[in-house]
Amino acid sequence: MTAAPAGQPFRQVALIGVGLIGSSMALAMRRFGLAERVVGCARSAETRAKALELGLCDEMFEDPAAAVSECDLVVLATPVGAYAAVAEAMQRSLAAGAIVTDVGSVKQAAIRDVGPFVPEGVHFVPGHPIAGTEQSGPEAGFAELFEQRYCLLTPPPGTDAEAVERVAWLWRSMGSTVDVLEPGHHDQVLAITSHLPHLIAYTIVHTAMGLEESTKQEAIKYSAGGFRDFTRIAASDPVMWRDVFLNNRESVLEMLQRFSEDLTALQRAIRWGEGEVLEDLFSRTREARRGVIEQHQAGSFDPREPKT
């Protein structure tokens, strides 16, 4: 089996994991005619039944090896901590010329855990769509999730260029802009733009939950002043995020250290009543917002979220 040329639909795609990203890919691939057949793989019988009921996949498997055997594209869409076991399980079933890609938020660990199990003649193209909502599970997916979003590909040196182009074509066809990054650099950038924001949101919500009961209830009631944005981020999938922090430890700890130093400086300015320090810093951060708006990345976290 050889890969079809770029621009041709895949013959059969296996989605290993049908959570928010996997189910959204299934819906987008069907809508845009990007795969003749889509099969899925999930550990729980309930998820497999749900994926069939929702029409996400033509067939569902429990065993990754069975799911991938006829496929020219395999997408790892499980939490990153499961990659090594899945890659090992499907190793002997992968068809020659098949492409394996993934959608995980950390890329060095993906290469570390999947790479050793990719057979000769199979192409591994690590990927990461910068898209998501705080929802999870097969019912959370929607075909528009990737529209006007970036998808970052981080192929290690020597990766087959045609395989990279096939995966890039897939993401572009689902509405994304594709950029190629070095895996370590990806992990550093995402540590500040995504991993640290999630860690902080989880922390502040946890801090609020630790207050006395009446204050805690009022924090929820009067959340519109900023807190509700943090509760949304802190409702993200716990296992997925556990695996992100465990697998991007060095970059997250580095960014966390920088953040803590900056926070301590602000704390000191508040304690000593240094208004100029505060105003100056608060003025400079507006520059970042202008950049985000210019990049057309200013939209709400979940485009389907009901408006107030």
Add this chain to the structure above:
Amino acid sequence: MTAAPAGQPFRQVALIGVGLIGSSMALAMRRFGLAERVVGCARSAETRAKALELGLCDEMFEDPAAAVSECDLVVLATPVGAYAAVAEAMQRSLAAGAIVTDVGSVKQAAIRDVGPFVPEGVHFVPGHPIAGTEQSGPEAGFAELFEQRYCLLTPPPGTDAEAVERVAWLWRSMGSTVDVLEPGHHDQVLAITSHLPHLIAYTIVHTAMGLEESTKQEAIKYSAGGFRDFTRIAASDPVMWRDVFLNNRESVLEMLQRFSEDLTALQRAIRWGEGEVLEDLFSRTREARRGVIEQHQAGSFDPREPKT
């Protein structure tokens, strides 16, 4: 002059400050017929011209004393740091029976700074609408800003009950739900739900801006993974927020201390690879999101923000 009964429009309202909140109140009061006449006060000639051009106010003044003299309601809508000077300036011009209210995010400092300048026979009813966007200035206002939002009133003991009810009627008429809170308790609750989230958002955006140029540019480009929510919050008005932190110092520092302890515990769990600690904490924070959704406070920070 005596106050009109609850349910009757105010005869003339003075808005001291026509930023996001002041201009939104002007528009809402006009739309819902809550004031026969609305006048405004702004220090800069440009803002005064803009407010007239936008039809926010019937007349604009530079001097607070001139603005308030014919009014049965005066709304302080400047940054909190300006309250004492404004209250002193208008002290001798306030009409007997007039109500003075404010919209500031800290309430103990409002009472401390305004209270001493409120003449006998004038009623001060401190208030705080839990509503806002990251936009500021007279052009940022919109009449729907307060709909389905809470407005908290924090009258000190002995405040005239009819005056409180008049102000409550005003906010209800603009679409808000009114709750009465003790001022110190308000400041503590808002420290965790609004002041700390803003401080943290400013800090993380500042941290990102301090990275090397290429990483910084990519942080903005790939902001959709969480960072963009922080850039939105960190684009809020610098002077208003400077004054919030300077005037709610004790509560903010207390919440910041609790947050830092919780963050250090998570940092340690990441460093030592304690996956169970992370997953357990990330699971518990989902509870807060359910509470926010049940309270119908889950909407986007700015209801007018364009959808992706």
